[in-house]
Amino acid sequence: MKALIAAAAAVVFLAMAGASAGAVPGGTAAITVVLPYFAFLTLSVGIAWRVWWWAASPVPYRIPTTCGQQRSLPWIRTAPIDNPDNRVMAAIRVAIEALVFRSLLRNSRTHVAAGRLVLSEARLLWLASLVLHWSLLVILLRHLRFVLLPTPFFVPPLDALDGFLRIGAPALLITDVLVVVALIYLLGRRLVNPLLRYMSLFTDYFALLLLLGIAVSGIAMRYVAPVNIVAVKEFALALTAFHPVVPAAPSALLLVHLLLVSTLAIYLPFSKLMHFGGVFLSPTRNLANNSRRVRHINPWNSPVPTNTYAEWEATNADKLKLAGLPLDEADRVR
Amino acid sequence: MRPTVSDKPVIDIELNAPKGDWRDAHVELRRGTFSNASLPKDLIALGLPNPRKWQPTDLDWQLPADWKGILLRGMQERLAKYRSFRLFMDVCVRCGACADKCHFYLGSGDPKNMPFARAELIRSVYRRYFTLSGRLFGSLAGARELTEDVVKEWFYYFYQCTECRRCSIYCPFGIDTAEITMIVRELLSLIGVSTHWVTEPAANCYRVGNHLGIAPHAFKDALDFARDELRELTGLDVEIPISRKGAEILFVMPSADYFATPHYYTLLGYMMLFHEIGLDFTVSAYASEGGNFGLFHSNDLMKRLNAKIYEEAKRLGVKWILGGECGHMWRVLHQYMDTMNGPADFLEVPVSPLTGTRFGNAASTKMVHICEFTADLLYHEKIKLDPSRNDEYVVTYHDSCNPARAMGLLEEPRYVLKRTCNHFHEMPAKTIREFTFCCGSGAGLGNTENLEMRLRGGFPRAEAVRHVREAHGVNLLACICAIDKATLPTLMDYWVSGVQVAGVHELLGNALVMKGAKERTTNLRGEPLAKEAANA
Ligand code: SF4
Ligand code: SF4
Numbered sequence: 113m114k115a116l117i118a119a120a121a122a123v124v125f126l127a128m129a130g131a132s133a134g135a136v137p138g139g140t141a142a143i144t145v146v147l148p149y150f151a152f153l154t155l156s157v158g159i160a161w162r163v164w165w166w167a168a169s170p171v172p173y174r175i176p177t178t179c180g181q182q183r184s185l186p187w188i189r190t191a192p193i194d195n196p197d198n199r200v201m202a203a204i205r206v207a208i209e210a211l212v213f214r215s216l217l218r219n220s221r222t223h224v225a226a227g228r229l230v231l232s233e234a235r236l237l238w239l240a241s242l243v244l245h246w247s248l249l250v251i252l253l254r255h256l257r258f259v260l261l262p263t264p265f266f267v268p269p270l271d272a273l274d275g276f277l278r279i280g281a282p283a284l285l286i287t288d289v290l291v292v293v294a295l296i297y298l299l300g301r302r303l304v305n306p307l308l309r310y311m312s313l314f315t316d317y318f319a320l321l322l323l324l325g326i327a328v329s330g331i332a333m334r335y336v337a338p339v340n341i342v343a344v345k346e347f348a349l350a351l352t353a354f355h356p357v358v359p360a361a362p363s364a365l366l367l368v369h370l371l372l373v374s375t376l377a378i379y380l381p382f383s384k385l386m387h388f389g390g391v392f393l394s395p396t397r398n399l400a401n402n403s404r405r406v407r408h409i410n411p412w413n414s415p416v417p418t419n420t421y422a423e424w425e426a427t428n429a430d431k432l433k434l435a436g437l438p439l440d441e442a443d444r445v446r
Numbered sequence: 447m448r449p450t451v452s453d454k455p456v457i458d459i460e461l462n463a464p465k466g467d468w469r470d471a472h473v474e475l476r477r478g479t480f481s482n483a484s485l486p487k488d489l490i491a492l493g494l495p496n497p498r499k500w501q502p503t504d505l506d507w508q509l510p511a512d513w514k515g516i517l518l519r520g521m522q523e524r525l526a527k528y529r530s531f532r533l534f535m536d537v538c539v540r541c542g543a544c545a546d547k548c549h550f551y552l553g554s555g556d557p558k559n560m561p562f563a564r565a566e567l568i569r570s571v572y573r574r575y576f577t578l579s580g581r582l583f584g585s586l587a588g589a590r591e592l593t594e595d596v597v598k599e600w601f602y603y604f605y606q607c608t609e610c611r612r613c614s615i616y617c618p619f620g621i622d623t624a625e626i627t628m629i630v631r632e633l634l635s636l637i638g639v640s641t642h643w644v645t646e647p648a649a650n651c652y653r654v655g656n657h658l659g660i661a662p663h664a665f666k667d668a669l670d671f672a673r674d675e676l677r678e679l680t681g682l683d684v685e686i687p688i689s690r691k692g693a694e695i696l697f698v699m700p701s702a703d704y705f706a707t708p709h710y711y712t713l714l715g716y717m718m719l720f721h722e723i724g725l726d727f728t729v730s731a732y733a734s735e736g737g738n739f740g741l742f743h744s745n746d747l748m749k750r751l752n753a754k755i756y757e758e759a760k761r762l763g764v765k766w767i768l769g770g771e772c773g774h775m776w777r778v779l780h781q782y783m784d785t786m787n788g789p790a791d792f793l794e795v796p797v798s799p800l801t802g803t804r805f806g807n808a809a810s811t812k813m814v815h816i817c818e819f820t821a822d823l824l825y826h827e828k829i830k831l832d833p834s835r836n837d838e839y840v841v842t843y844h845d846s847c848n849p850a851r852a853m854g855l856l857e858e859p860r861y862v863l864k865r866t867c868n869h870f871h872e873m874p875a876k877t878i879r880e881f882t883f884c885c886g887s888g889a890g891l892g893n894t895e896n897l898e899m900r901l902r903g904g905f906p907r908a909e910a911v912r913h914v915r916e917a918h919g920v921n922l923l924a925c926i927c928a929i930d931k932a933t934l935p936t937l938m939d940y941w942v943s944g945v946q947v948a949g950v951h952e953l954l955g956n957a958l959v960m961k962g963a964k965e966r967t968t969n970l971r972g973e974p975l976a977k978e979a980a981n982a
Binding site: 114115118162165166167169170171172173174175176177178179180181182183184185187188189190191194195209213215216218219220221222223224227228229231237241301305306307308310311312313314315316382383384386387389390391393394395396397401402403404405406407408409410412413414416417418419420421424425427428431432434435436437438440 | 855
């Protein structure tokens with residue numbers, strides 16, 4: 113509970129700071145110019161550093177977790193992706209993991225009822241995660257129209273697709289709804305499921321609440337208190353062209369949105385939000401299960417003391433003779 | 447030893463909402479739920495640090511003065527050596543997908559047995575000493591001080607993980623708590639904290655050649671005994687060559703196969719098969735252990751014990767190696783041996799002398815699993831079977847964790863089973879193959895003092911067996927693992943009585959039609975065959 117309260121307080125504090133920044137001298141400039149640049153720098157350097165930190169470490173053993181039949185005898189049907197036999201298949205395995213969250217799809221619920229073990233289907237976590245991540249991607253791509261000129265060719269059709277329900281004006285974008293629903297679900301299960309509540313940390317709540325704050329402030333700018341899109345676009349384009357212009361009297365919502373997004377960017381490389389690295393780098397997923405066919409090299413294969421045959425024979429010679437078992441020693445004497 | 451009825455703990459399984467804060471490291475060591483400490487003699491024999499007389503229930507564990515420094519430097523070293531460790535310390539999102547997947551959580555209801563909770567026990571220490579946020583924000587960032595209580599907690603919970611990898615298949619990032627357990631056990635071994643059930647077999651294996659410490663002459667006696675028994679059973683002289691130079695194949699099995707029941711019947715099965723097909727093979731008195739309890743202690747110890755297999759293959763001048771039925775042994779052979787002690791360039795790519803099948807999947811290690819070998823024989827119709835000799839059995843198959851999740855050896859044993867018996871039924875889909883539930887006694891936990899926790903950990907597996915017992919009258923649980931054979935009988939007795947445990951090659955031995963053999967009236971256990979029983 114403490115973690116949740118701290119996380120909520122942090123997000124509320126940030127939002128309030130954003131909302132009131134316009135009233136402080138230099139506040140607008142800080143949030144619209146200084147912070148975005150700093151955030152972008154931290155994000156890029158941070159991610160590069162973290163990925164390098166993981167990728168630079170050695171992989172001494174080939175330890176894939178196999179989730180299907182191995183390749184052994186030619187007439188046995190294998191599971192070529194869940195138990196990849198070569199690098200290409202392992203790469204496909206990783207791609208499927210990254211794109212459709214293969215492992216979460218396996219999920220089931222196991223519990224004990226009246227002393228019996230009960231297994232049941234559980235796909236909601238998979239669905240919510242998939243919806244969240246894909247919606248975030250679409251939303252990110254849609255935002256390219258603010259920072260790139262000309263607008264990339266795929267953005268208008270994406271917008272159209274996203275708004276295909278044609279409800280209200282401006283048209284309701286499905287991803288806006290989905291992202292909020294998914295976030296609320298993920299937050300809700302953390303609070304309702306006692307096992308998750310027991311384990312959840314500040315960072316677990318903070319990440320969800322921060323994303324929720326970003327989504328809500330963004331949605332409000334579109335539907336509730338519309339901002340001047342043209343002005344926002346001019347401001348953003350100037351920012352990306354490195355000729356920043358501090359907007360005159362920006363809406364408080366925009367400041368909140370910018371502050372929260374910048375916080376996310378700064379926080380991301382140092383937080384659990386770097387989890388995507390795990391999908392690509394995890395030695396249990398990205399290696400082929402062919403360790404008996406192709407030797408894996410351990411770069412630091414350090415020597416260890418062993419009990420060699422000669423030493424073993426010397427200590428056990430009497431017993432070997434007693435049992436009439438052959439000795440190498442005897443060979444040498446003969 | 448199998449416990450008698452009066453030893454039976456009373457176990458109620460209930461999963462309640464966790465109470466308290468997981469950061470509180472204090473554990474209550476309850477009898478029946480932990481293993482005894484290593485004895486000094488075994489640590490000395492293996493040259494391991496801090497040998498002393500102690501028990502986990504002692505207040506003072508007699509840790510070395512600089513225990514904290516040793517552990518932190520050990521962590522630092524392993525963060526540099528293992529990408530798995532470095533990554534798994536960072537990327538968990540606590541989504542909880544793994545939470546209810548661990549048999550120890552399901553059987554004990556102890557929230558610290560949830561895989562992600564188990565991992566947090568060290569992750570919190572990692573945060574405190576190796577990350578900026580942990581140093582700055584402490585417990586708010588999920589960081590914990592490394593204290594003696596934490597050491598005791600690690601000992602308790604990382605010896606309540608059977609390194610089964612079930613959690614890993616559900617994790618979106620492939621986080622393998624078994625890998626974390628292996629590393630924490632390795633860390634604990636640096637300050638002399640380990641268990642008797644792991645280090646004694648390891649010391650025996652190192653000095654004498656096998657876990658049980660069976661000296662060469664006793665090893666020979668055991669095999670002679672099997673030869674006599676097979677003569678009685680089949681009327682044939684089934685020779686078992688020991689340390690014979692120039693044989694084509696070195697056969698390596700877990701030592702329990704020649705010294706424990708029901709493993710022993712599997713040994714009979716292998717030997718009948720080798721005799722029938724006229725295999726040019728030898729076993730070894732030096733490499734008389736395929737199992738490797740080093741795996742449950744540290745990677746170095748695993749490597750030290752494993753080294754003798756290649757050394758012996760080279761000395762005997764065999765062409766390739768065949769391995770018997772054992773789960774953790776195959777984890778080592780499949781994923782570690784070649785990397786650790788290879789290259790096996792003095793051996794040849796395994797080719798079945800009967801079918802000519804080239805085992806390309808073992809082209810580098812040169813070691814083939816007996817189920818692969820036998821399935822190939824059966825596919826090519828090289829042996830004759832009479833499955834009706836197994837008619838008294840209604841069989842189901844337990845996938846051992848390691849062959850399932852660290853190899854993918856799923857179909858081969860099933861193929862052999864379906865040819866050797868007429869009545870076979872699978873357990874529910876979510877409890878077999880890659881989803882298999884552990885026996886609850888692997889990774890060095892299969893001792894008597896830990897019995898309650900074993901029975902709890904084996905509960906999910908037992909429940910799945912009960913399901914097929916009720917639905918199809920299953921009375922035999924087949925498996926290909928020495929630890930399973932040692933511990934599943936106890937588990938079955940407790941939760942689902944009336945189910946026996948057998949190796950796949952025991953059933954093969956029952957069904958095998960041997961040239962020149964006398965009519966069989968009993969199975970390998972000496973029990974009358976179903977048709978004999980019907981006639982009587
Ligand atoms: S499934 Fe993986 S990411 Fe999720 S809680 Fe478990 S270990 Fe962490
Ligand atoms: S490896 Fe097995 S025993 Fe260990 S935490 Fe995972 S599921 Fe539990």
